[in-house]
Amino acid sequence: MKLRELAHGRTGDKGDTLNVSVICFDARVYPHLVRHLTAERVKAHLQGIVRGSVRRYELPRIGALNFVLEHALGGGVTRSLALDAHGKSVSAALLDIDIDIAPPA
Amino acid sequence: MSTVTPSRTIRIGAGAGYSGDRIEPAVELVEHGSLDYLVFECLAERTIALAQQTRRRDASLGYDPLLEARWRAVLPHAAKRAVRIVTNMGAANPIAAARKTAEIARELRIDGLKIAAVTGDDVLDVVLAGDYRFEESGEPVAAFKDRIVAANAYLGAQPIVDALRAGADVILTGRVADPALFLAPLIHAFGWSMDDWQRLGQGTVVGHLLECAGQITGGYFADPGVKDVPNLARLGFPIGEVREDGSVVVTKVPHAGGCVSEATCKEQLLYEIHDPQRYLQPDVVADFTEVSVTQLGGERVAVSGGRGGPRTGTLKTSVAYLDGFIGEGQISYGGSGAQARARLALDVVRERLAMTGVAVRELRCELIGVDSLYGQTDAARETQPYEVRLRVAARCDSFDEAMRVGNEVETLYTNGPAGGGGVTKSVREVIAVQSVLLPREMVTPSVEIVGED
Numbered sequence: 014m015k016l017r018e019l020a021h022g023r024t025g026d027k028g029d030t031l032n033v034s035v036i037c038f039d040a041r042v043y044p045h046l047v048r049h050l051t052a053e054r055v056k057a058h059l060q061g062i063v064r065g066s067v068r069r070y071e072l073p074r075i076g077a078l079n080f081v082l083e084h085a086l087g088g089g090v091t092r093s094l095a096l097d098a099h100g101k102s103v104s105a106a107l108l109d110i111d112i113d114i115a116p117p118a
Numbered sequence: 119m120s121t122v123t124p125s126r127t128i129r130i131g132a133g134a135g136y137s138g139d140r141i142e143p144a145v146e147l148v149e150h151g152s153l154d155y156l157v158f159e160c161l162a163e164r165t166i167a168l169a170q171q172t173r174r175r176d177a178s179l180g181y182d183p184l185l186e187a188r189w190r191a192v193l194p195h196a197a198k199r200a201v202r203i204v205t206n207m208g209a210a211n212p213i214a215a216a217r218k219t220a221e222i223a224r225e226l227r228i229d230g231l232k233i234a235a236v237t238g239d240d241v242l243d244v245v246l247a248g249d250y251r252f253e254e255s256g257e258p259v260a261a262f263k264d265r266i267v268a269a270n271a272y273l274g275a276q277p278i279v280d281a282l283r284a285g286a287d288v289i290l291t292g293r294v295a296d297p298a299l300f301l302a303p304l305i306h307a308f309g310w311s312m313d314d315w316q317r318l319g320q321g322t323v324v325g326h327l328l329e330c331a332g333q334i335t336g337g338y339f340a341d342p343g344v345k346d347v348p349n350l351a352r353l354g355f356p357i358g359e360v361r362e363d364g365s366v367v368v369t370k371v372p373h374a375g376g377c378v379s380e381a382t383c384k385e386q387l388l389y390e391i392h393d394p395q396r397y398l399q400p401d402v403v404a405d406f407t408e409v410s411v412t413q414l415g416g417e418r419v420a421v422s423g424g425r426g427g428p429r430t431g432t433l434k435t436s437v438a439y440l441d442g443f444i445g446e447g448q449i450s451y452g453g454s455g456a457q458a459r460a461r462l463a464l465d466v467v468r469e470r471l472a473m474t475g476v477a478v479r480e481l482r483c484e485l486i487g488v489d490s491l492y493g494q495t496d497a498a499r500e501t502q503p504y505e506v507r508l509r510v511a512a513r514c515d516s517f518d519e520a521m522r523v524g525n526e527v528e529t530l531y532t533n534g535p536a537g538g539g540g541v542t543k544s545v546r547e548v549i550a551v552q553s554v555l556l557p558r559e560m561v562t563p564s565v566e567i568v569g570e571d
Contacts, residue, residue, distance in 0.1 A: 023386075023389055028254050032391060070394050077384060079392075091163065091551045094481075
């Protein structure tokens with residue numbers, strides 16, 4: 014199933030660094046995402062965009078993960094040649110990732 | 119200082135989330151929101167450098183280009199209801215913005231409006247005189263000396279608090295940390311101490327939630343069938359009902375479009391956040407990890423649990439410098455074989471740019487609709503869109519070289535594959551921004567009341 018069915022998110026930019034939040038619609042899904050949505054998987058999924066490291070922060074209180082992607086904005090928002098210099102569209106790509114097992118609702 | 123009872127609530131609205139934002143929701147808020155304060159956040163990272171260039175051409179300018187339109191729409195209502203306004207629309211010239219505000223108020227026959235300008239964020243001289251390195255690239259700032267156009271430190275809440283204490287009704291700042299625009303009225307209204315890290319941390323949560331205006335009331339959120347937003351066209355802006363302990367209920371004017379839900383609040387809470395345990399602000403290092411978000415029913419969401427620790431000894435300072443030019447050209451191809459013709463066109467442009475010796479530092483060739491957002495993905499390889507748009511963008515040192523990029527796309531009309539249409543070309547000067555950390559004591563904020571003269 015697509016991550017989009019389990020979670021929503023938003024992208025934010027700072028310099029050449031991007032953050033993408035992944036927020037569970039249902040908090041009970043959170044432990045499942047913690048297990049399966051690793052920083053390594055996210056980096057592999059977004060290999061066309063991210064040139065640096067991917068760090069993951071956990072926010073269990075709100076059932077959310079925050080991914081911080083280094084060197085992901087073509088040298089920085091202010092000088093990037095990219096059409097979407099802010100990387101605003103990246104959250105939609107991340108939500109397209111396949112999550113293997115459907116967790117019990 | 120005002121006397122505070124624990125049950126007292128401050129109502130603070132967000133009237134803009136960026137410089138070009140819609141004005142009608144701000145009017146709606148000030149008319150129907152029963153506000154104590156209204157904050158307009160209008161200063162993106164690069165905006166202040168552009169404003170600085172405008173100011174160099176005309177010393178009476180350099181503030182937000184929509185300042186006049188906003189004040190004409192909002193000030194009469196705000197004055198009538200005694201709503202106090204805080205904004206960074208002063209941009210590169212808060213004093214001129216304050217004078218302009220006074221002039222507009224006179225014209226609108228609003229009497230007795232006290233207007234303040236906060237300055238001291240402009241630290242260009244300090245940065246040029248010092249020996250700093252950019253945080254992002256590690257390069258010495260001195261290497262950029264001739265190209266630097268602006269350097270502005272992110273001020274904290276204190277000068278705004280001082281202005282409020284002096285009785286200002288409208289406060290115009292330049293660069294201030296966005297959440298501090300909201301934190302300052304809370305510090306003033308509740309008499310929070312500047313080393314009460316827990317309250318400053320939670321107050322930062324409040325500011326961070328509200329600073330992008332419509333982004334917490336259903337703006338930038340709708341995804342039909344998955345996350346539906348009612349009446350998006352009439353999206354309203356948020357109100358924070360803040361209590362003495364900093365806990366907040368986020369809501370909106372009932373009849374305004376949009377929605378306030380746990381989901382909208384959580385998306386905004388993590389917007390532009392890196393380590394949620396260490397959100398660095400001029401006044402506090404805020405910690406969002408224990409924040410809880412609870413729907414109260416209706417369009418009301420309670421947010422509390424923000425914490426904080428002592429502020430650092432430095433202030434983030436954005437340094438803007440000229441960084442060459444970007445030349446760009448686009449053309450569309452449609453119908454069967456559109457992608458093949460567009461790919462041929464890209465190869466042709468690439469070869470011609472090399473053949474004619476255009477001095478390109480960095481080149482980007484892509485097809486909008488296929489690979490312009492995410493690069494070479496599996497989806498991009500499989501897709502056969504019915505129409506695509508070719509885009510070539512290049513970084514060049516001079517305007518003239520950058521012009522040649524778009525021209526080589528335009529020549530595809532008569533010198534390229536069949537059926538290309540709708541060429542656009544452009545050149546823009548690049549103002550890049552990096553940051554340095556300045557020791558706090560190098561920055562001296564000050565407040566000037568611009569008279570009822």
